[in-house]
Amino acid sequence: MSSGPMSTGRPRLSRLTRLRRDRSLLLMTVPAVVLLLVFNYAPLFGLVTAFQEYDPLIGVWHSGWVGLEQFGQLLGDPLFWESTVNTLYLSFVQLVLFFPIPIALALLLNSVLSERLRNFVQSVVYLPHFFSWVLAITIFQQMLGGAGVLNQFLRGHDIGTWDVMTNPHTFALLVTSQAIWKEAGWSIIVFLAALAAINTDLYEAAAADGAGRWRRMWHITLPGLRGVVVLMLVLRLGNALSVGFEQFLVQRDAVGHDAADVLDTFSFYYGIATGNYSYGAAAGLFKSIISLLLIWGANKLAHAFGEDGLYRK
Amino acid sequence: MTMTIERGPTTSAAPRAVARRGNRAPWEEPPTTVGQAAKGLTLGTMLAVVVVPLWIIVVTSLSTPGAVNRAGGLVIWPDGLTLEPYREMLGDPTVRTSLLVSLGITLVGTLVSMAVSVLCAYGLSRPRSLGHRFLLFLLIVTMFVSGGLIPSFLVVTGLGGYDQWWALILPSAVSVFNILVLRSFYSSTSADLVDAARMDGAGEWRILWSVVLPTSRAVTAVIALFYAVGYWNSFFNVMLYMPTDSAKWPLQYVLLTFVNRGNGLPGSVNSGFGSTHAQTAPLSLQMAVVVLTLVPLLIVYPFVQKHFRAGVLTGAIKG
Numbered sequence: 001m002s003s004g005p006m007s008t009g010r011p012r013l014s015r016l017t018r019l020r021r022d023r024s025l026l027l028m029t030v031p032a033v034v035l036l037l038v039f040n041y042a043p044l045f046g047l048v049t050a051f052q053e054y055d056p057l058i059g060v061w062h063s064g065w066v067g068l069e070q071f072g073q074l075l076g077d078p079l080f081w082e083s084t085v086n087t088l089y090l091s092f093v094q095l096v097l098f099f100p101i102p103i104a105l106a107l108l109l110n111s112v113l114s115e116r117l118r119n120f121v122q123s124v125v126y127l128p129h130f131f132s133w134v135l136a137i138t139i140f141q142q143m144l145g146g147a148g149v150l151n152q153f154l155r156g157h158d159i160g161t162w163d164v165m166t167n168p169h170t171f172a173l174l175v176t177s178q179a180i181w182k183e184a185g186w187s188i189i190v191f192l193a194a195l196a197a198i199n200t201d202l203y204e205a206a207a208a209d210g211a212g213r214w215r216r217m218w219h220i221t222l223p224g225l226r227g228v229v230v231l232m233l234v235l236r237l238g239n240a241l242s243v244g245f246e247q248f249l250v251q252r253d254a255v256g257h258d259a260a261d262v263l264d265t266f267s268f269y270y271g272i273a274t275g276n277y278s279y280g281a282a283a284g285l286f287k288s289i290i291s292l293l294l295i296w297g298a299n300k301l302a303h304a305f306g307e308d309g310l311y312r313k
Numbered sequence: 314m315t316m317t318i319e320r321g322p323t324t325s326a327a328p329r330a331v332a333r334r335g336n337r338a339p340w341e342e343p344p345t346t347v348g349q350a351a352k353g354l355t356l357g358t359m360l361a362v363v364v365v366p367l368w369i370i371v372v373t374s375l376s377t378p379g380a381v382n383r384a385g386g387l388v389i390w391p392d393g394l395t396l397e398p399y400r401e402m403l404g405d406p407t408v409r410t411s412l413l414v415s416l417g418i419t420l421v422g423t424l425v426s427m428a429v430s431v432l433c434a435y436g437l438s439r440p441r442s443l444g445h446r447f448l449l450f451l452l453i454v455t456m457f458v459s460g461g462l463i464p465s466f467l468v469v470t471g472l473g474g475y476d477q478w479w480a481l482i483l484p485s486a487v488s489v490f491n492i493l494v495l496r497s498f499y500s501s502t503s504a505d506l507v508d509a510a511r512m513d514g515a516g517e518w519r520i521l522w523s524v525v526l527p528t529s530r531a532v533t534a535v536i537a538l539f540y541a542v543g544y545w546n547s548f549f550n551v552m553l554y555m556p557t558d559s560a561k562w563p564l565q566y567v568l569l570t571f572v573n574r575g576n577g578l579p580g581s582v583n584s585g586f587g588s589t590h591a592q593t594a595p596l597s598l599q600m601a602v603v604v605l606t607l608v609p610l611l612i613v614y615p616f617v618q619k620h621f622r623a624g625v626l627t628g629a630i631k632g
Contacts, residue, residue: 018443024517028436029448031429032487036455039484042468043460049467060467108355113337121356123618124363130538130610132546134569138603139366142387149369152386181362189621200338207340246549250569267462272553277463284461295457 050282056275063278070282080283082258083266090262091240093172094179099236101184103229106191107221122192125185133246136182140174141165165251168259175247190228198224230307238295238310241287263287367607374398374600381596398597407559407567408602415545415563416609422482422544427537429487434495435521438502452489466553476561480554485543491536498532499525531620538617545609564606571602 013021050070052063074080105125112118128136144150145165154161164174202220211219245264252260252269261269263283271280295310302309337343373381373388380393402408437445437452459465465484474480502525510524526533548565555561562570 015443022439022443025436025439025442026444028432028517028521032433032492033448033451035429035483035487036452036489038472039465039468039487040455040459043464044458046460046464046467049464054467056467056470059471105355105359108352111352112356117356119619121359122621123615125359126618126621127363127614130542130546130614132548132565132606134548134565135546135603135606138568139370142370142600142603143366147386149387149389152384156385185359185363204338204340213342249549249552271463272466277467281461281463284463288459288461292457 047281047285049278050285052278054278054281056277066278070278071286073279074282074286079257079261079270080266083261083263086259087241087243087262087264090172090175090243093176094243095236095240097176098180098184099233101180102187103191103225105184106188106195107217109188110192110195122185122188125188127185128182129186131182133182133244133250136178137247137250140178140181166254168255171251171255171259175244175251178247179244187232190232191225194225194228195221227307230302230305231309234295234298234302234309237298237301238291240294241291370600370603374597374604376597378597386596387600398601402598402601402605407562408564408605410560411562411564411567412605414561415565418478418481418547418563419541419544419609422486423537423541425482426486426488426491426540426544427533430492430495430536430540431521431526431533433487434492435499435517435525437492438496438499438525439517440500452492456489469554474554476555476558478561481547481550481563482544485547485550488540488543491539495529495532495536498529502528534617535620538613541613542610545606564602568602568606571599 019026046060049060049063051065051067052060053066053069054060054063109118109121112121131139142148146161146163148165151161151163164170167174198220203216206216206220241263243262243264245268248260248262248265249268252265257269264287267280267284271277271283299309369387369389372391375391375394375396375398376384376388377393377395377397380388380391383392433452436442437449439445460468469475469480469484474484506524506528507520510520515523546565548563548569551562551566
């Protein structure tokens with residue numbers, strides 16, 4: 001779809017001519033670029049505070065340099081290791097329990113013949129994606145919490161109570177089911193798109209050759225999904241250290257920090273809330289670097305499987 | 314001038330897919346009873362886990378104190394309905410203020426975000442324009458590399474953002490993901506239309522306003538919804554930048570402190586809410602606040618939801 005007057009002209013225009021021609025286009029990008037420079041790029045330079053003993057009163061220019069001291073302290077901090085372990089554990093649980101669900105649901109929805117039913121189900125299951133975490137957790141609280149519907153029922157039948165919302169031992173399952181409830185429906189969308197792109201002639205040909213529905217799924221549907229599944233897996237692995245921030249922020253007081261501290265919340269509780277900015281920045285930088293390595297590694301893995309992953313080789 | 318608005322990778326396959334729907338293709342096996350039952354059960358569960366909690370919350374929010382007492386808490390079947398909790402909620406100054414704050418932030422924020430994003434997306438969507446590759450790179454880098462929480466906090470407070478409205482809007486006003494989605498649609502706007510407009514002497518601003526925007530209403534609506542939901546749902550930036558002044562709290566933050574109060578979680582902030590209301594069962598009142606945070610979404614959702622064709626998202630994921 002490349003055309004328009006810009007591609008029809010002479011092979012090479014001088015920079016000045018192009019600048020004059022494109023000045024209004026460039027002007028249009030200015031507001032967004034300025035906002036990104038201020039609120040996304042400037043903080044990158046703010047990362048130098050991780051190598052300082054930052055004091056907000058004298059500012060980043062005058063604070064003393066301490067080299068890698070913050071990182072050394074971080075590695076000796078049991079709370080930091082607890083957050084790291086929690087993050088990895090939660091990430092693993094989500095990968096195993098969450099990841100396959102949207103794929104299965106997309107296959108199921110795709111097999112529903114009635115278009116109206118499919119559209120109805122989709123619009124309902126997309127809805128929780130648009131809820132805030134405060135709202136989602138409030139809803140869980142009202143259903144499964146100590147005063148919620150579940151315990152109302154259990155008490156009413158003298159079975160005792162079972163408060164999942166404050167139990168640190170089952171917290172990983174709780175937050176995973178919350179994530180599934182809120183986001184699994186929305187995640188279907190990508191897989192549905194991939195399913196719709198599979199050529200239906202293939203199914204017909206396979207059926208003519210005597211392949212049953214399970215064989216067709218195995219030999220046509222799943223290979224058709226392979227690319228997008230690998231892509232999603234790469235994204236998931238690349239984000240293995242991001243298990244959610246607000247979700248844990250809201251529930252931390254209920255289950256205690258032993259279970260609910262993750263790397264995303266570490267910077268907040270042990271950096272901003274205590275005024276120990278450099279320490280929190282160091283933790284953030286640590287996480288960013290590992291995350292970049294993870295994205296890179298996951299992408300290598302995708303290439304090894306012969307898929308594009310996030311970017312091509 | 315009508316055009317197909319839903320574009321994206323699925324377009325080519327769509328007609329075939331539609332042709333298959335509605336009645337079973339002749340080569341497909343008839344469904345098995347067990348298969349149909351399992352399918353129905355799964356679909357039913359998917360619907361129920363979303364609908365049932367919302368139903369219970371709405372019914373409870375409309376229940377009389379007597380109904381709440383009889384149920385021993387949340388009300389599943391309507392048993393004495395009243396609008397009193399809503400009257401009481403809207404009479405509460407904290408809730409009223411926070412509702413206005415939330416609506417204001419959402420409205421202003423969405424306008425700012427949309428203006429900035431639409432302009433930037435169009436500015437980068439013309440093939441071979443000067444510097445668009447470099448600018449795209451500049452944008453995409455921010456999706457993978459970020460300074461993190463503390464450096465961002467220091468930048469915003471360093472610019473004097475503490476306790477300022479703009480601190481709740483500007484730092485998150487640009488979503489590169491949304492710009493990429495818009496851009497991928499603008500890039501595929503019919504070149505003939507754009508050329509025709511250019512022949513007529515229209516400049517880039519004119520083309521954006523009279524050709525590109527009118528032909529991409531669906532994606533504009535979807536992206537506006539994404540932004541609006543983001544502003545409506547945000548509460549953490551309030552915690553960071555204006556934690557003390559309860560007159561500036563949005564609804565989500567009131568819900569948060571209110572959830573804390575209602576469920577005995579520690580760390581609640583005294584917002585003056587809920588303490589003097591002995592008339593209505595507090596639970597109904599709480600659920601009324603929950604419903605209030607849902608209402609704007611439920612009003613807008615049906616209009617925008619039909620445009621969530623899969624292409625909207627996949628276009629961006631592939632960059």
